[in-house]
Amino acid sequence: MIPFDEALETILGDMTLLGTETVALADADERVLRQGVVAPRPIPPHDNSALDGFAMRAADLASASPSAPVTLEVIADLAAGGTATSRVEPGQAARIMTGAPIPAGADAVIGVEDTRNVDASVGSDVGARVDFLASVAPGGNIRRAGEDLATGATPFASGVRITPSVMGVIASMGIPDVVVSRRPLITVLGTGDEIIEVGETYRPGAIYSSNAFTLRAMIRRAGATHRYLGIVGDDLDETTRRLDEAFDADLVLTTGGVSMGVYDHVRTACERLGVRERFWKIGVKPGKPLYFGLRGNTPIFGLPGNPSASFVIFEELVAPALLAMQGAPPIPRPALKAKVTKSLSKKRGRISFLKARLHIDEGALLATPLDGQGSGVLSSMARANAFIVLDEDCSGVADGDLVTVHPFNWRELG
Numbered sequence: 001m002i003p004f005d006e007a008l009e010t011i012l013g014d015m016t017l018l019g020t021e022t023v024a025l026a027d028a029d030e031r032v033l034r035q036g037v038v039a040p041r042p043i044p045p046h047d048n049s050a051l052d053g054f055a056m057r058a059a060d061l062a063s064a065s066p067s068a069p070v071t072l073e074v075i076a077d078l079a080a081g082g083t084a085t086s087r088v089e090p091g092q093a094a095r096i097m098t099g100a101p102i103p104a105g106a107d108a109v110i111g112v113e114d115t116r117n118v119d120a121s122v123g124s125d126v127g128a129r130v131d132f133l134a135s136v137a138p139g140g141n142i143r144r145a146g147e148d149l150a151t152g153a154t155p156f157a158s159g160v161r162i163t164p165s166v167m168g169v170i171a172s173m174g175i176p177d178v179v180v181s182r183r184p185l186i187t188v189l190g191t192g193d194e195i196i197e198v199g200e201t202y203r204p205g206a207i208y209s210s211n212a213f214t215l216r217a218m219i220r221r222a223g224a225t226h227r228y229l230g231i232v233g234d235d236l237d238e239t240t241r242r243l244d245e246a247f248d249a250d251l252v253l254t255t256g257g258v259s260m261g262v263y264d265h266v267r268t269a270c271e272r273l274g275v276r277e278r279f280w281k282i283g284v285k286p287g288k289p290l291y292f293g294l295r296g297n298t299p300i301f302g303l304p305g306n307p308s309a310s311f312v313i314f315e316e317l318v319a320p321a322l323l324a325m326q327g328a329p330p331i332p333r334p335a336l337k338a339k340v341t342k343s344l345s346k347k348r349g350r351i352s353f354l355k356a357r358l359h360i361d362e363g364a365l366l367a368t369p370l371d372g373q374g375s376g377v378l379s380s381m382a383r384a385n386a387f388i389v390l391d392e393d394c395s396g397v398a399d400g401d402l403v404t405v406h407p408f409n410w411r412e413l414g
Contacts, residue, residue: 028162033158039174044146051098055382060093070132075127109136149172149253178296183223189243190230190231191231196208236268247273258302290303304375307377337403347395356369
């Protein structure tokens with residue numbers, strides 16, 4: 001049995017980088033960049049107004065106030081997307097909309113709310129005289145060309161995972177396609193005479209294959225694709241044959257059949273197939289009977305059959321491996337601390353991942369351990385949004401103690 005940190009280091013070191021492909025930016029969400037993107041022009045491309053109002057020389061409004069307004073002549077009406085052709089001279093202003101280019105001669109913008117005698121219709125103020133009720137500093141309310149990105153800037157290098165905000169920045173540069181890692185293909189094979197597919201008629205002693213659904217959803221969230229191979233019974237020859245077929249992929253996941261029972265055949269089948277065992281059993285609760293090996297460069301994870309244990313191992317070990325295969329750097333777990341809301345005890349020797357509900361109360365981050373911590377209990381996992389992590393040497397914590405937490409669903413924080 002090896003410690004958790006050693007297992008993670010071994011796994012990440014054994015991952016082989018996948019090839020690349022070019023995809024449309026619209027289809028790149030959750031993919032991993034393999035070629036940095038370079039700004040072909042400044043963003044924004046020109047000085048522009050940050051609000052609806054008037055562009056003028058700040059010096060002209062130095063003395064302006066509601067009781068002593070300054071009156072300027074409006075010489076132009078500038079809309080976003082237009083071109084500023086008129087020059088603003090002393091005593092003049094140009095009506096301007098948010099995003100419109102700053103005309104020559106102007107060095108500030110003031111909001112329409114700080115004016116009076118303004119006609120709201122388009123073009124109606126050209127030639128009119130408008131009262132200004134406030135001053136503005138030079139450069140006020142102007143968004144400068146390149147203040148977001150300069151020409152040649154590389155905001156995202158290889159290895160960046162594309163999120164919605166990353167997509168928006170790339171789109172702002174006018175880049176329609178990106179080079180990303182190929183999505184890993186994962187084969188999923190369930191094991192056990194007792195496991196039946198969802199939709200089959202229930203029989204006494206049977207267990208529906210919940211792991212197949214949980215893991216396939218987690219695979220998609222990790223940016224990978226999958227091929228589900230169904231369930232193989234507790235027969236060594238058949239397990240070996242089906243497992244051989246599963247290696248036509250980038251990574252293999254099996255569930256069940258990796259413990260010490262006489263019907264647990266995954267490890268023996270891997271041995272028959274020439275898989276190089278990297279470790280078997282890990283100092284984790286739940287998830288101790290984890291098998292990890294390599295056939296050539298193709299990794300195989302023999303996950304525990306118990307659904308909560310399978311979830312923990314995927315979240316903590318398999319998901320980082322999938323990111324590493326795509327060229328993303330290891331993502332360190334956030335060093336978050338939360339106050340635990342009740343006392344907990346554990347045996348020393350293994351790191352424990354306890355299902356918990358994170359929530360915020362009066363500005364404090366609290367972690368409430370959930371009932372149903374057994375590795376075979378999945379309903380409590382559906383209520384959890386984090387793990388409370390208790391190290392190998394920990395024997396327990398008291399109500400109100402600070403504990404390490406690994407959040408895995410921030411959208412449900414509340």
